[in-house]
Amino acid sequence: MSSDVETSLTTDPPVAEPVATASSREGASGPSNAGGGSPLQRVGKFISDMFPGGFRQYTMIIALLALILFFEYKSDGKMVTSANFQGLIAANTHVLILAIGMLMVIVVGHIDLAVGSTAGLVGVTMAWMAREYSLPWYIAVLVGLGLGLLIGAWQGFFLAKVGIPGFITTLAGLIGFRGAVIWISHSVAIPPPVELYHFANGSLPDWGREWTASLGLGSTGRAANDWPYEHFGLNVVTLALGVAIIIAFCYTTLQGRSRQLKASGVAPSLVAVLARLVAVSAVIGFVFYLFASGRPGTGFPLTGVVLLVLVLVYHIITERTPFGRHIYAVGGNKAAAALTGVSVPRTYFLVMLNMSLLAALVGILFTGRSNSAFPSLGNGWELDAIASVFIGGAAVSGGIGTVVGTMVGGMVMAVLNSGLSLLGVGSDKTAVIKGLVLLAAVAFDIYNKQQGRKSLIGRIMEGFSGTKSESDEVAVVPAEATTAAGVVETGPEIQANIDGITPAKLRDELTPTDE
């Protein structure tokens, strides 16, 4: 962009940024600078800095924590244990991975009903071919992933090129691929290459166990018969992974803040950011300590590592790449996206391709975990994945949803499964409860985001400072957009700014100065 461009483009005398000076955006250089508001306003500002992007996005995380604590209490401490968390991850990785792909499908405005059947078809075909042709495990995996791409291309072709809605295309897949599974397997379970079994049931290498046990770390109890120490010790690799994640998180957060400060001179206050880092680090640290402190020979599951990598990669894809932006653009307004240079068919095609690739990966991992590719492999998984996406705040109409939100949604389902089974609730009642939770979560979301309704933090702010919230002139969130996380947050920032700009003031700015 040439720099001489449009220095003159401002039609009016530059607006004196009445907005940026509003008290809510002050904290640029820490709380010392935030003397503008009352103490209570500062508290509100602190909270909003600590939870960027709107408090509302955190409600599901809070619900998740509350659920865990509830089950911990009701089950007399059986919930938050190393073994239970290891089981939780191992038993739900497949749904969580599917949910990542499903999120993208739903954001782009479609749905994929065939992922369970696709996973089943890939698992069975891979196991059958490996057995029939004595393929080594890595060739078998490549064959499986290749089949996933082929299925994705098939779905993508009918959706993007022929124009059949995703619901119909994948309904055909749900029925057809399941038939193919039974056809190929002759209704008999087939074992996969043994390496897959080891990988899918393995965990991070158990280094440093005896050393830490000799230091008196880790939980106590009866370990293996020949375990000489009183304590279990720790899986140091698991612990190191947790520390690495904490460091990476702190580094990127602080670096982002300093770049924002340098670029615009405005950033969340340092104290709030630090408080946030401490809180998040504590949670991550605790979870990984839990995984590390289990019985000797256990640690963070390898499938969990796969999941973490996928979450990171897809978080970046959806938030930081042009392709990710295209998904949201097409889901938000297809016609406008097409006029903006986004190829709508290409976006559809790639999203479906990706979905089936992930489904294939899930089929392979699950076949390994259960050490058999059986005809009903993947039955009903699509529904769990879809539920996770919607509990995680995505909109049915497309355009809204995040990978991280979806993971939280999936974890809510996972914790419900695990907690209810700890309490001895049967799978029949568990399903009823899960159905109700899906309804309640989405209903709560819609209630929260309806036009003009304030977030919790907005209400607190109002009580503190007497500032009032948005009018319908400033917050006309379209009704159809009110289904999920990430809709316009009408939090304290906007409220403060309304007070800054009155219609009369706007008019003054509009009036051309004729000389």
Place this chain on the structure above:
Amino acid sequence: MTTLSQQTMVPPAVLGEAQDTAIAPKYVLEMRHITKEFPGVRALDDVTMAVRDSDIHAICGENGAGKSTLMKVLSGVHPFGTYTGEILYNGELVTFKNIRESEAAGIVIIHQELALIPELSIAENIFLCNEVVGRFGIIDWAKAYAQTSDLLHQVGLNIDPRTPIKNLGVGQQQLVEIAKALSKNVQLLILDEPTSALNEEDAETLFNLMRDLKRKGVTCIMISHKLNEIAQVADAITILRDGKTVETYPVVPGEVDVDRIIRAMVGRSLENRFPSHDSHPGDVVFEVRDWRVEDPNVPGRLLCKDISLYVRAGEIVGLAGLMGAGRTEFARSVFGRNYGIYLGGEILLHGSPLTLKSVEQAIDHRISYVSEDRKMLGLNLLDDVKATTISAWLKGVCNPLGLLDPHKVRSAAEEYREKLGIKTASVDVGVSTLSGGNQQKVVLAKWLFPDPDVLILDEPTRGIDVGAKYEIYRIMQQLADQGKAVIMISSELPELLGVADRIYTICEGAVTGEMPAAEATQEALMRMMTTITTTAPAVAR
């Protein structure tokens, strides 16, 4: 600048007294001292107005002046109790709690966005929620069709009541809405921007119908931005500004002082509604030759019949044509074949031929097209200001790894917010929360960010207020001064005459004329826009 607002302000108290002394129910509607507050904003501030029986009463005001809020108060969308002040309807105090109650009293609103269901027939739409039922609650279709025919006849439509709405033009749909209102025994009809989607012919039909209804004793309240239309039909005018009544006075249709309305609306004189500008056109930058496009829905129908035109650097070229003449279709087919089936023709950019097969290619060659209808085609309403600003040229904000750089995104958005004077609390705010004028500026920012050489603007000022229009004109002129080639498609002839340097007229997909704006008049343009000359006009240089 004088403080005209103070001089022309009619103290509401005076009006109130005048009405109190009027005994006869001369007024079908009186709204007294209406104040409506939303948290943080006083949308209506002591608004007082009175509507005489069987009048066409126009309400004018810039966007955000409170027109729509006032009508929502009247119709019960904002129920009684959420506002202060009183509403007298036929001389009686009314307390509507919802639309159903106001409709039962004979007050019907027709919104700007028509509320008809495209897949259903005219009769089904008219009697939706108001079905003609016989015994056992079964719909009596024969009766419904007969009644619909009668209603359609009243509004001057002679078509089958079984016709699906989607087969009707916008003008006809508007008439169906009025027929629907008539089916509810409307006494006071409120039309919110009724002509915003109509061409002049359909608008004229609508006005004739309104005059006809007036004779039948139906009172109309009409909200409009188009002052020339108000001048044609209004019997009385109320002007709102910042939620206050500025003026309310009776007029004689056809003898309305438009300048007085404008002064009252904006609080300033707009003798110069169009900023003055000296253009210095350079070489031809963009040229289209013999452009021929077929309708994707109707095989064999040509949307563009060998259109040829050119634009110089630093020049603003206007494309005048009635709605449906093929202006938008032409622009969108040129813009990477986004619409229609390409049959032939060539594009020359800086003198060399260019084939554009996708919008992406067009953007890469520094051509921007600012679409009409920003909500449907220009914006993703779920996005915030910064994401919208960069959306047409993501390459411009990527780091070397090909990932979007959030800081580049922010600084690009801040840069254009400042350049275009976009009034928003921050660039993180959702575009759906902005006013129409600011939304249009965000769309402009989106299309200026790829740094185009050729900028095609399709109805860039539709539905935005006078002040914002002025700013958009200024921006266009400044872009031209930077040597960009600007094409402006517009239905408003004064705007084309005021801003463009040269104007092409298009009629039924063909160029029917070309003239410098300085020599053109509205009448001359209109003649060419409605006439197909059999001999193709000389178009090339």
